Amino acid sequence: MKKTIQINIAGVVFNIEEDAYDKLSNYLRAIQQYFSSYEGSQEIVSDIEARIAEKFWTKDKSDISSQVITLEGVNDLIKSMGSVADFEAFQEEEDLKSSAHTKAESKGFAGTTTEEKTTLGGEQATTSAGPKRLYRDVKRKALGGVLAGLAHYFNMDVVWIRIIFLLIFLGVPPLIDELAPFSGFVFLGYFVCWLVFPPSTTLTEDEKIKKFYRDNDNKVVSGVASGLAAYFGVDVTVIRLLFVLSVLLFGTGVLAYIILWIVAPKAQTLTQKMEMKGEPVTLSNIETNIKEGLKVDKSAPENAVTKILLFPFRLVAVVIKGIGEILKNLGPVVRVLVGIFLMLFALAMLVAVVASIAAFFGVVTGFEGSDFFEHSPFRMFAGDINPMIGFFAFLASFTPFLALLFVGLILMTNRRIGTRNFWISLLGLWLIGLMGTGILATKYALNFQKKGKFEVTKNFPLPTRTLLLDSDNNRDDFDGFQARERVSVELEGYDGNDLKLEQRFEAQGRTKADAEKNAKSVLYDVKQKDSVLIFDQEIKLADNARFRGQDLYMTLYIPYDKPFKLTRRFYYEIFNRWHNDNYDVNNDDADKYTFVMKRDSGMICRDCPKLSQEEREALRNRGDHYDEDGNSFDMEVFEGKGQFEKKFDERNFSKIDVGGAFIVTVRQGESFNVSADSDSQDNIDDLDIDVKGETLEIEYRDKFSFSRRNERTRIIITMPKLEGLDLSGASTVKVIGFKDKNQDIDISLTGAVKAAIDVDARNVNLDATGAANAEFRGSADRMEIDATGACHIDARKMEINDVKAEATGASHVELGRVKNLNSSNTSGASKITRE
Known part of the structure; x- marks a missing residue:
């Protein structure tokens, strides 16, 4: 039986046997006496006590059977950290061997290290069993x-x-x-x-692992650089120089510094400072570090290089400190305002989530059979959606906003809300919601993984009177709730006696057979009444059919040279694909004229008033059009002339590179001619136009001038042939007159470029990124299009044989009657359409 005593070491309570207590007390008393002559001795002893408490606490937790500190445990502690007597003996040995100081020191430390390795090795062997x-x-x-x-x-x-x-x-x-x-x-x-x-x-x-801390003793801003220097054993000046140079590399050094500042702890105690250098925590190393600290001359003058390197860091430190002082009193006010904002935002989103989920469950389980439900788009999805997805979606969307509400409340009240288990539970619910939603959404998405189609050909007798193409409004009172808003039909000529309608129904499904079955669920009617052929305006789905991306593509073949007419309703709702560049016709008057199909020229108008050659050329060069959003591509910017003009003697180029905000006209001619005009003389003087290789480069010398006036600069370029066009910035460019069927043209559009390009070429390669907007006219045997971002490429009025098109982001590529669309890849909200 032994008597135990309860003691407090560094704020941690331990139970210790009486004989162990006596030895530990004597050990700590000896340490306190030894370091009493050092500056900050109390801090040194406190740090050593904290280290001792950590060792005892770790040992007690690992050995549950022994919750009392024994004499053996104290002996193990003294053996690992070293005793004062051992250290004094080592110091006396150093004094006696002063003539061979370096050698003696090496042996002394080697002995300490060997003993420590033995101890640590024993511990490791014990803990690493298994x-x-x-x-x-x-x-x-x-x-x-x-x-x-x-x-x-x-x-x-x-x-x-x-x-x-x-x-x-x-x-x-x-x-x-x-x-x-x-x-x-x-x-x-x-x-x-x-x-x-x-x-x-x-x-x-x-304890042998070197740890990375921020060196608070040698810091300039936060001690990151000096901590890295201590960790890698290099001069701190080198680390600081690397950080300064890395700022030039797109600010990566600043980002790395901030991350290290956030992640790395500050070396405050002697133990942490020794761990920063990779030194074991022994009395010998503690005393060595103290002596090194006492030898530092803080008042020593710095050389010029050191001052230059440290200046940016010290400047940042001063700025941060100043901002901190300014915001110190505003902190509580800002905290409360941010809390109020977060709470209001979270409450609004929580209400929206609850309302959405309530509507979801009402749609899925609530009012089937009602008139609204039967004619709403929800009917197509309700039968497919698992109600559990609403539950998981609720968890995934409600819990983060609930957490945000609590965060706002914490900021307002400056009090902690909820226990650790509460927040972990909230996090768990959110993860369950995400995983459940993802699994069920993936399961639903499998309904669209395969594509299928089936084709139908219908024949209608050609009426003796003039054929009239019309459309029937098959919409109901719930307009706009159909599977597809509109259908379209292409008109082609052929050698035959009857009207031939080819219909291609497409859909998606889990398997190809399932997709073909879904395609057959499309309801669409084309009927003939005397000389009138009537098309439904929309497709519908059969009863109990599920929405699987059903679509319909139609081509109506009309015998050559047989007259036909279009109603305005058919023209706008079904067809709307005729380009009337050769006729003086308003689209609203399309029902007044008669059309025929020709073998060589396609669909032509027999009785439309024609434009003169000059009018056709002016219309083509002006290039006025409206995109699908109703925004005009304003070509009037190319008209007029500025007060100041300059001609450039540049020649022998076949490519153009424009960077900036210019209005550029490029046209074909027998010779080279480059001129510029503007209402600002400064803009003209700042122009940098030069030929490098085969490329005419156009830009401003001062690219970041804030004094440049708002007047745009117009540039007119005449050249024999065009092989490449690279446009960036916010330029507006018109290209006309290049009619070489054996020429290849590479075009690159970057940024907010607007371009109207009219060329006849063999191959056209287009790479568009950003918010480029381009219209193409003319012809090409082959065209490759790669549109990324929010580009709009309109090539409906360009005759192309083969097209390869890719669109990503929110880009839109519009094609005309392409003979062969080799591949059409889209991602995101992008789309590729053709007539």
């Missing part, structure tokens, strides 16, 4: 202890694991678009590990 397991290190956690557990498993400093996690989660996806989804997997993987890894409070740190 396979190594992954735990969550809840003692050193920042959130859930997952990263700290991984650091312990791989024997790394947890700071670097956290930096790698942040770089992957925040840094990599914006730089590499293909890895953007990986960020979500990393985020989800963290919480999966949180749930899978068991927690542990007994994981011991490997």
Whole structure:
């Protein structure tokens, strides 16, 4: 039987046997006496006591059977940290061997290291019995202890694991678009590990691992640079120089510095300062670090290079400190205002979520059979949607806004709300909602994974009177709730005696057979009454049919040279594809004229008033048109002339590169001619027009001038042939007159460029990014289009044999009657349409 005593070491309560207490008390008293002559001795002793408490606490947690500190435990502690007597003996040995100081010092430290390695090796051998397991290190956690557990498993400093996690989660996806989804997997993987890894409070740190801290003693801003210097053992000037130079690399150095500032802890205690240098915490190393600190001459003058390198860091520190002083008193006010804003926003979103989910469940389960439901678009989806997706969607959308509401309340009241388990539960509900929604949404998306089609050919007798094409309004009172708003029909000529209608029904499904079945669920009627052929305006779905992207494409073949007419309703609702560049006809008057199909020229008007040759050329050069949004492509900007003009003697170029905001006209001619005009002489003087290789480059010398007047600069270029056109910025460009069927043209449009291009060429390669808006006319054997961003490419009035088109983002590519569309790839909200 032994007497136990309850003691307090560094704020932690332990039970210790009486004989162990006596030895530990004598040990601490000796340490206190030894360091009493040093400046800040009380802080040194407190730090040593904290280290002792950490060792005892870790040992007690790992050995549940022994919750009392024994004499053996105290002896192990003294053996690992070293005693004052051992250290004094070492110091006497150094004094006696002063003539061989370096050698003696090496041997002395080698002895200490060997002993320590033996001790640590014994401990490691004890703790590493059996396979190594992954735990969550809840003692050193920042959130859930997952990263700290991984650091312990791989024997790394947890700071670097956290930096790698942040770089992957925040840094990599914006730089590499293909890895953007990986960020979500990393985020989800963290919480999966949180749930899978068991927690542990007994994981011991490997004292030999060097740890990264911010060096508070030698800091200029936050101590990141000096901490890195201590970690890698290099001069701090080199690290600071690298940070200064990296600012020039798109500010990556600033981002890296901020991340390290956030992640790395500050080295405040002696233990942390020694861990920063990779030194074991022994009395010998403690005393060595204290002596090194006392030898630092803080008042020593800095050389000029040091002052230059430290100036930007000190300037940032002064600015941050000044801003902090200014905002110190505004902090509570800003905090409350931000809290109010977050609460109001969260409340509004919570109401919207509840209303949406209520409407969802009402649609799915509530009012089937009602007149509104039967004629609404919800009828097409209600039978497919699993009601559970509403429950999971509610969790996925409601919980984050509820958390945001609590955050706003915390900011307002400056009080903590909810326990750790509450927030973890909220997070768990959100993850369940995300996973459930994702699984059910993926299951529904499988209904659209395959495409199928079936074709139908119908023949109608050609009437003896003039054929009239009309459309029937098959809409009901719930206008606009159909599977597809409108259908369209192409008119073609052929050698035959009857009217031939080819219909291609398309749909999607889980399998190809399912997709073909869904395509057959389309209801569409074309009927003939005497000389009138009537088309329904919209497609509908059969009863109980599910929406699977059903669509209908039709081609009506009319015998050559047989007259026919169009009603205005058919022209606008069904057809609306005739280009009347050769006729003086308003589209509203299309029903007044008679048309025929010709073998060589397609659809022509027999009795429309024709334009003269001059009128056709003027119409083609002016290029006025309206896009689908009703916005005019204003060609009047090319007209007129500025007060100031300059001619340039540039020649021997076949390509044009325009960067900036210019109004450019490019036309074909026998010789080279380049001129510019503007209402601003400064704009003319600032022009930089030069030929490099075969490229005419046009830009302003001062690209970032704030004094440049708003008057646009017009540039007119005449050249024999055009091989390449590179437009960027906010230029408006017109290209006309190039009629070489053997010529290839490469066109690049970047930014907010507007271009009207009329060319006849063999191959046209178009690469458009940003918000480019371009209209193409003329002809080409082959055209390749790659549109990215929010581009609008209108090639409906260009005759093209083969087209390869890709559109991503929110781009829209419009094609005319293309003979062969080799491939058509779209992603996002982009689309590619053709007549």
